[in-house]
Amino acid sequence: MSTRRSASCRRWVSDMDNLEPRFTLGVVIPVPQPQRETLRAWRREFGGADTEVIAPHITLVSGSYLNTWEKAAAQVRQVAGQTASFTVQLGAARTFRPASEVVYLPLLDGAEECWALHRGLLSDALRHESNFAYHPHLTIAQNVPPENLDAAQAALDQVGLSFEVSSIQLFDTRGGQWSLSEEIELG
Numbered sequence: 001m002s003t004r005r006s007a008s009c010r011r012w013v014s015d016m017d018n019l020e021p022r023f024t025l026g027v028v029i030p031v032p033q034p035q036r037e038t039l040r041a042w043r044r045e046f047g048g049a050d051t052e053v054i055a056p057h058i059t060l061v062s063g064s065y066l067n068t069w070e071k072a073a074a075q076v077r078q079v080a081g082q083t084a085s086f087t088v089q090l091g092a093a094r095t096f097r098p099a100s101e102v103v104y105l106p107l108l109d110g111a112e113e114c115w116a117l118h119r120g121l122l123s124d125a126l127r128h129e130s131n132f133a134y135h136p137h138l139t140i141a142q143n144v145p146p147e148n149l150d151a152a153q154a155a156l157d158q159v160g161l162s163f164e165v166s167s168i169q170l171f172d173t174r175g176g177q178w179s180l181s182e183e184i185e186l187g
Contacts, residue, residue, distance in 0.1 A: 025065050026171040026178065027076055027121055028057040029088070029114070031138070035163045039138065046103065046152035047141035058088070058107070058114060058138050060168065061121045069174065072126055073182065076170050079120035080184040085166045086113040090138060093156035095149060103152040104137040105159055111136045117168070 031039055039056035065072035088110035096102045107114060114136035141152045170182045 024063065024173040025072060025126070025181075026062045027060040027117075028169050028171065029060065029165050030167065030169050030183070031056040031058075032163050035161050038161065039140075042140055042152070042156060046144070046148050046155070047139075048144050048148070050143065051141075056138060057169070058136055060114060060117050061126060063126070065126050069172065071124075073170060075124050075126055076121060076168070076182075077184055079117060080168050080186050082120070083113070083117055083186045085164060085186050086110055087162055088114075088165055089162040090159055092159050093140060093153045094137075095153055096132075096135075097149065100132065100142070101144075101146070101149060102142040103140045103149045103156075105140060105156065105161075107136045107138075109162070110165065113165070 030036075036056055040051075043051035043056060089108040090105040091108040092105075093103050094106050096104065115134070118134050118136075140156065141148055165186065167183050167185050169180055170184060171178050172181045173179075
Protein backbone atom coordinates (compact mmCIF):
# COMPACT_ATOMS: atom_id res chain seq x y z
CA MET A 1 0.00 0.00 0.00
CA SER A 2 2.80 2.42 0.77
CA THR A 3 4.32 1.67 -2.65
CA ARG A 4 1.03 2.57 -4.29
CA ARG A 5 0.77 5.71 -2.24
CA SER A 6 4.36 6.58 -3.07
CA ALA A 7 3.72 6.15 -6.82
CA SER A 8 0.60 8.25 -6.48
CA CYS A 9 2.56 10.91 -4.62
CA ARG A 10 5.31 10.85 -7.24
CA ARG A 11 2.70 11.28 -9.97
CA TRP A 12 1.14 14.17 -8.03
CA VAL A 13 4.53 15.83 -7.49
CA SER A 14 5.32 15.35 -11.19
CA ASP A 15 2.00 16.96 -12.10
CA MET A 16 2.76 19.82 -9.72
CA ASP A 17 6.12 20.33 -11.43
CA ASN A 18 4.21 20.85 -14.66
CA LEU A 19 1.99 23.34 -12.86
CA GLU A 20 4.82 25.35 -11.30
CA PRO A 21 3.91 28.90 -10.31
CA ARG A 22 3.66 30.93 -13.45
CA PHE A 23 4.07 34.61 -13.81
CA THR A 24 2.53 36.91 -16.34
CA LEU A 25 4.55 38.42 -19.10
CA GLY A 26 3.73 40.98 -21.72
CA VAL A 27 5.33 41.64 -25.07
CA VAL A 28 4.48 45.01 -26.58
CA ILE A 29 5.44 47.40 -29.34
CA PRO A 30 6.46 50.70 -27.75
CA VAL A 31 5.42 53.93 -29.47
CA PRO A 32 8.34 56.32 -30.13
CA GLN A 33 8.38 60.09 -29.67
CA PRO A 34 6.76 62.39 -30.75
CA GLN A 35 3.76 60.10 -31.37
CA ARG A 36 3.99 58.77 -27.79
CA GLU A 37 3.26 62.22 -26.33
CA THR A 38 0.33 62.80 -28.70
CA LEU A 39 -1.16 59.44 -27.71
CA ARG A 40 -0.48 60.08 -24.01
CA ALA A 41 -2.43 63.35 -24.25
CA TRP A 42 -5.40 61.60 -25.88
CA ARG A 43 -5.29 58.77 -23.35
CA ARG A 44 -5.12 61.30 -20.49
CA GLU A 45 -8.07 63.27 -21.88
CA PHE A 46 -10.35 60.31 -22.61
CA GLY A 47 -8.95 57.42 -20.57
CA GLY A 48 -8.41 59.17 -17.28
CA ALA A 49 -5.69 58.88 -14.66
CA ASP A 50 -5.36 55.09 -15.02
CA THR A 51 -3.68 55.51 -18.40
CA GLU A 52 -0.89 57.71 -16.98
CA VAL A 53 1.12 54.80 -15.60
CA ILE A 54 1.04 52.82 -18.86
CA ALA A 55 2.87 54.16 -21.89
CA PRO A 56 1.00 53.89 -25.21
CA HIS A 57 1.76 50.53 -26.81
CA ILE A 58 0.45 47.75 -29.03
CA THR A 59 0.17 44.46 -27.17
CA LEU A 60 1.53 41.39 -28.94
CA VAL A 61 1.13 38.85 -26.09
CA SER A 62 -0.04 39.10 -22.51
CA GLY A 63 -0.32 35.88 -20.57
CA SER A 64 1.47 33.14 -18.69
CA TYR A 65 4.70 31.51 -19.66
CA LEU A 66 5.57 27.86 -19.36
CA ASN A 67 8.81 26.36 -18.08
CA THR A 68 11.34 28.99 -17.01
CA TRP A 69 11.58 32.74 -17.43
CA GLU A 70 14.80 32.32 -19.42
CA LYS A 71 13.12 29.96 -21.88
CA ALA A 72 10.23 32.40 -22.34
CA ALA A 73 12.62 35.36 -22.82
CA ALA A 74 14.69 33.32 -25.28
CA GLN A 75 11.54 32.67 -27.31
CA VAL A 76 10.83 36.42 -27.46
CA ARG A 77 14.41 37.17 -28.51
CA GLN A 78 14.31 34.50 -31.23
CA VAL A 79 11.04 35.76 -32.72
CA ALA A 80 12.25 39.38 -32.60
CA GLY A 81 15.49 38.40 -34.32
CA GLN A 82 13.56 36.84 -37.20
CA THR A 83 11.37 39.92 -37.74
CA ALA A 84 12.29 42.93 -39.85
CA SER A 85 11.40 46.49 -38.85
CA PHE A 86 8.06 47.69 -40.18
CA THR A 87 5.75 50.71 -40.20
CA VAL A 88 2.54 51.05 -38.20
CA GLN A 89 -0.18 53.41 -39.42
CA LEU A 90 -2.94 54.11 -36.88
CA GLY A 91 -6.42 55.02 -38.12
CA ALA A 92 -9.59 56.66 -36.82
CA ALA A 93 -10.91 55.56 -33.43
CA ARG A 94 -13.15 52.51 -33.23
CA THR A 95 -14.76 50.62 -30.39
CA PHE A 96 -15.12 47.04 -29.22
CA ARG A 97 -18.52 47.87 -27.68
CA PRO A 98 -20.77 46.13 -26.78
CA ALA A 99 -18.35 43.20 -26.22
CA SER A 100 -15.87 45.37 -24.31
CA GLU A 101 -15.99 48.99 -23.15
CA VAL A 102 -12.90 50.08 -25.10
CA VAL A 103 -12.10 52.76 -27.68
CA TYR A 104 -8.97 52.07 -29.68
CA LEU A 105 -7.00 53.06 -32.76
CA PRO A 106 -6.81 50.29 -35.38
CA LEU A 107 -3.71 49.46 -37.38
CA LEU A 108 -4.21 50.38 -41.03
CA ASP A 109 -0.63 49.27 -41.77
CA GLY A 110 1.46 46.89 -39.70
CA ALA A 111 -1.35 44.57 -38.57
CA GLU A 112 -0.02 41.62 -40.61
CA GLU A 113 3.41 42.00 -39.01
CA CYS A 114 1.80 42.17 -35.55
CA TRP A 115 -0.15 38.98 -36.33
CA ALA A 116 3.06 37.24 -37.42
CA LEU A 117 4.84 38.33 -34.23
CA HIS A 118 1.84 37.23 -32.13
CA ARG A 119 1.78 33.76 -33.73
CA GLY A 120 5.55 33.35 -33.40
CA LEU A 121 5.53 34.41 -29.77
CA LEU A 122 2.78 31.92 -28.87
CA SER A 123 4.81 28.93 -29.98
CA ASP A 124 7.02 26.90 -27.66
CA ALA A 125 7.50 28.48 -24.20
CA LEU A 126 4.69 31.02 -24.31
CA ARG A 127 0.97 30.64 -24.16
CA HIS A 128 -1.74 33.25 -24.38
CA GLU A 129 -4.65 33.32 -22.00
CA SER A 130 -7.37 35.73 -23.03
CA ASN A 131 -11.12 35.97 -23.18
CA PHE A 132 -10.80 37.81 -26.49
CA ALA A 133 -9.26 36.90 -29.84
CA TYR A 134 -6.08 38.80 -30.73
CA HIS A 135 -6.74 42.06 -32.54
CA PRO A 136 -3.76 44.43 -33.02
CA HIS A 137 -4.73 47.88 -31.76
CA LEU A 138 -3.72 50.77 -29.51
CA THR A 139 -6.12 51.40 -26.63
CA ILE A 140 -7.17 54.99 -26.00
CA ALA A 141 -9.82 54.53 -23.29
CA GLN A 142 -11.26 51.68 -21.23
CA ASN A 143 -12.95 51.28 -17.85
CA VAL A 144 -14.33 54.82 -18.09
CA PRO A 145 -17.90 56.15 -18.31
CA PRO A 146 -19.64 55.71 -21.68
CA GLU A 147 -19.56 59.46 -22.32
CA ASN A 148 -15.74 59.37 -22.26
CA LEU A 149 -15.76 56.53 -24.79
CA ASP A 150 -18.22 58.42 -27.00
CA ALA A 151 -16.11 61.59 -26.79
CA ALA A 152 -12.92 59.72 -27.68
CA GLN A 153 -14.51 58.05 -30.67
CA ALA A 154 -15.96 61.34 -31.94
CA ALA A 155 -12.82 63.43 -31.38
CA LEU A 156 -10.41 60.90 -32.90
CA ASP A 157 -12.31 60.19 -36.12
CA GLN A 158 -9.54 61.66 -38.32
CA VAL A 159 -6.42 60.06 -36.83
CA GLY A 160 -3.49 59.34 -39.12
CA LEU A 161 -0.39 58.67 -36.98
CA SER A 162 2.43 56.46 -38.18
CA PHE A 163 5.73 55.29 -36.73
CA GLU A 164 8.53 52.82 -37.41
CA VAL A 165 8.67 49.67 -35.28
CA SER A 166 12.28 48.65 -34.67
CA SER A 167 11.99 46.96 -31.27
CA ILE A 168 9.64 45.16 -28.91
CA GLN A 169 9.57 45.26 -25.12
CA LEU A 170 9.33 42.34 -22.73
CA PHE A 171 7.59 42.96 -19.40
CA ASP A 172 7.17 40.62 -16.45
CA THR A 173 5.36 40.42 -13.12
CA ARG A 174 8.00 38.42 -11.27
CA GLY A 175 8.32 41.25 -8.74
CA GLY A 176 4.55 41.48 -8.25
CA GLN A 177 3.96 44.36 -10.66
CA TRP A 178 4.60 45.06 -14.34
CA SER A 179 8.25 45.87 -14.98
CA LEU A 180 10.24 46.28 -18.15
CA SER A 181 12.62 43.36 -18.37
CA GLU A 182 14.17 43.92 -21.78
CA GLU A 183 13.92 45.95 -24.98
CA ILE A 184 14.74 43.73 -27.95
CA GLU A 185 15.68 45.05 -31.38
CA LEU A 186 13.98 43.54 -34.43
CA GLY A 187 16.01 41.85 -37.15
